[in-house]
Amino acid sequence: MTSVAAGEPGTATPAVAALAYHDGQFVPLERAQVPVTTQALQYGTGVFEGIRAYVQADGGLAVFRGHDHYLRFLRSSGTLRIDVGLDAEQLCEVTAELLRRIGPTTDMYVRPLAYKRALLPGTPPGVQLTGVSDALSINAFRMGSYTARGGIRVAISSWCRPNSGVLPVRAKVTGGYVNNALAVDEARAAGYDDAILLNSRGQVAEASTSNVFVVVHGRLVTPPVTADLVEGITRDTVVTLAAGLLDVETAFHDLGREDLGNADEVFLTGTGAEIVPVTEIGGRPVGDGLPGPLTTALTTAYHEIVRGKDERYRHWLQPVGSATY
Ligand SMILES: Cc1ncc(COP(=O)(O)O)c(C=O)c1O
CATH class of the missing domain: 3.20.10.10 (D-amino Acid Aminotransferase, subunit A, domain 2)
Known part of the structure; x- marks a missing residue:
């Protein structure tokens, strides 16, 4: 089980899990880094999702409508010509595995991010979607309900x-x-x-x-x-x-x-x-x-x-x- 950083369960304080899925591997969060040359950082050419996982009556965690989120994620990715390399089922499984490895006991928020990384050899510099490599990263943080029920x-x-x-x-x-x-x-x-x-x-x-x-x-x-x-x-x-x-x-x-x-x-x-x-x-x-x-x-x-x-x-x-x- 991997620890999550300081933060109170059930509050707005995001407590980012110390583990992420990054470039095809589960790695300590500090290794899930991108260089300043990342195309998406410079041009906003990334797509993301926000998915919640809720604690159930048996104390286990369940992802809510993960498959639907990942179908939208793949549609968003396609719009930017990003090849995520995994289908919706595989993305759901990676997410479940990430959460299993983190082993949280509180509600979690999952943040998949697919993005344009670097110019492929032979591609001239410029703002573009082709000739640029793609990358996928998924991280998760603890997040309870944060909006006021009173409105x-x-x-x-x-x-x-x-x-x-x-x-x-x-x-x-x-x-x-x-x-x-x-x-x-x-x-x-x-x-x-x-x-x-x-x-x-x-x-x-x-x-x-x-x-x-x-x-x-x-x-x-x-x-x-x-x-x-x-x-x-x-x-x-x-x-x-x-x-x-x-x-x-x-x-x-x-x-x-x-x-x-x-x-x-x-x-x-x-x-x-x-x-x-x-x-x-x-x-x-x-x-x-x-x-x-x-x-x-x-x-x-x-x-x-x-x-x-x-x-x-x-x-x-x-x-x-x-x-x-
Ligand atoms: C701009 C915008 N509109 C609407 C939504 C609500 O979408 P969903 O209910 O799938 O989270 C979101 C959140 O993802 C959003 O970022």
């Missing part, structure tokens, strides 16, 4: 979400996250917790690292993928749970700024954030300023499911198993 305050960003003519916005491309970082920075400087970004057509795209849902008269609405957003796996989980458990169908249609203001409930969904109620937008309360009933019901269901307490959704969990070494 967060968000700003509407002055930064606009890029459209798909500017960047492949559905892919989780590292360089594209400059936009997200600027939006968060602006929101935090103004005293908010997070930002919702509008797309270039002035419609709601998503929050900095999560998707947006609104509830209007009991109806659940979220922007369609054509609104320039990352097609969240948590978004899909919520749509599935709303229909399957609460008999609430989700409508996918564009939302304007005004729709946020008129909503009874607003919440965000993401692997890191999980489901988080938004109780204030741009200085105005959402509904009565408290987490709404549908948000609360979905949050409760979500937390049951990620802990393996609902048989119907067990197929979303991949148990990591015990150490094999």
Whole structure:
């Protein structure tokens, strides 16, 4: 079992595991390094995922929707002509093995990163995707729920979400996250917790690292993928749970700024954030300023499911198993 660095379980403090999967091997984290000449470092030509693994009732860990995350990872990689060298099943197995070797007893967050490394012999210098070698690294850190169940305050960003003519916005491309970082920075400087970004057509795209849902008269609405957003796996989980458990169908249609203001409930969904109620937008309360009933019901269901307490959704969990070494 490998130690994790200081940090309290169940808090926002990331405690990075001392072991990573790097260039095809499990290595001590300090050996998982990249040189300053790395193409992805210079040009943002990497792609990543964020995957959670949750402690189950038996004390073991299970990865939540890992296969779906890795399918998206491979799609993102393909967009940047990165050959990851492993398929989704193999990536799931490497992840399980990494977690087995780390041997954590708390919830973990897994961060796969595939990136452009170095110019191949004969390739002239320049910003390009071909003639550049590819690399894969996966690290993990301890991460409990970090968003306030009581809700967060968000700003509407002055930064606009890029459209798909500017960047492949559905892919989780590292360089594209400059936009997200600027939006968060602006929101935090103004005293908010997070930002919702509008797309270039002035419609709601998503929050900095999560998707947006609104509830209007009991109806659940979220922007369609054509609104320039990352097609969240948590978004899909919520749509599935709303229909399957609460008999609430989700409508996918564009939302304007005004729709946020008129909503009874607003919440965000993401692997890191999980489901988080938004109780204030741009200085105005959402509904009565408290987490709404549908948000609360979905949050409760979500937390049951990620802990393996609902048989119907067990197929979303991949148990990591015990150490094999
Ligand atoms: C920009 C952005 N939108 C949405 C999401 C939510 O996606 P998921 O629910 O798959 O984590 C994420 C997180 O991955 C993100 O980075």
